[in-house]
Amino acid sequence: MTFPKVLYQISPVRWLVPIALLALLMFGAVPNYLQGRWWHEQPPVAQLKPLKTLAKTGVVLPGWQSISQKSVELASGKWLLQELEADGTEPVGDRQRQILLLLRPQTSTTGAGAQPQAEWGDFRALGGGLSWKSDSYRRLQFEVAVAGGKPVTVEARFFRAWMRSQTYALVQWYARSDGGHPDPIRWFWVDRQARLSGRRMPWVAVCFLVPIEPLGDIETVRSLAESLGQKIQVAIMSEIEL
Numbered sequence: 001m002t003f004p005k006v007l008y009q010i011s012p013v014r015w016l017v018p019i020a021l022l023a024l025l026m027f028g029a030v031p032n033y034l035q036g037r038w039w040h041e042q043p044p045v046a047q048l049k050p051l052k053t054l055a056k057t058g059v060v061l062p063g064w065q066s067i068s069q070k071s072v073e074l075a076s077g078k079w080l081l082q083e084l085e086a087d088g089t090e091p092v093g094d095r096q097r098q099i100l101l102l103l104r105p106q107t108s109t110t111g112a113g114a115q116p117q118a119e120w121g122d123f124r125a126l127g128g129g130l131s132w133k134s135d136s137y138r139r140l141q142f143e144v145a146v147a148g149g150k151p152v153t154v155e156a157r158f159f160r161a162w163m164r165s166q167t168y169a170l171v172q173w174y175a176r177s178d179g180g181h182p183d184p185i186r187w188f189w190v191d192r193q194a195r196l197s198g199r200r201m202p203w204v205a206v207c208f209l210v211p212i213e214p215l216g217d218i219e220t221v222r223s224l225a226e227s228l229g230q231k232i233q234v235a236i237m238s239e240i241e242l
Helices: 012-034 048-057 184-195 218-240
Strands: 064-074 077-086 098-105 133-144 152-163 166-176 179-181 204-212
Touching (some): 048 077, 048 098, 048 218, 064 098, 098 218, 152 204, 166 184, 166 218, 204 218
Antiparallel strands (some): 064 077, 077 098, 098 204, 152 166, 166 179, 166 204
16 A cells, blocks of 8 residues: 655654544543433533633632622623722732733533633723734743642733733633643643543633733733732632632
8 A cells, every 4th residue: 555645744743633633532432422422412510600600700819809890792702801909918010000800701511602712812892992902922821829739830821912002911811720721722632631531621711901011011010910810810710619
């Protein structure tokens, strides 16, 4: 048997990704099939009720008080927008005394609210329809302590966005029980593993905005962003028992 020449030109490493994906899908689907369940019949999300509550009530963060909250409609769906103000127990700059926090928890096991999608692209509603610009994309990484276990790691998107005279440092990730990451594919893999034992991996999309100097350097608020990220991750894990 001969193979087309083009196959010889493809590195064997490139074959591993589709082969691994196919194997994982088959490994997850076959046991369900043998037990009389089709692939589309998903295990339940045990935390669905607290996730829906979180979508309405938001989180409480040490050192910050919620001064307003409302539901906002963005291109990716409904988010809960909380405006938080430092209560004076932590040192923050004058511009950083108030921040904006957006949360979009998983709200169903099927349909649009079941899987994390590209939530990060459209925040124009926050600017009243004004055009946003962004740059300085990089990653923000921090650890969160877990009672009786190893710390979990969160990796988030960290970048600058601005309109007219207002500039923000934005931090975005999907919070999970084992940490967090901004790429939906990371959730996909851990969810597949959870399904093998009849569970699901719930998620919460997180985005918070820290005001900085007009067209300022986001590195000036990296430490604050890490601290806020840790508190938000802990609050989410506590609220919905991730």
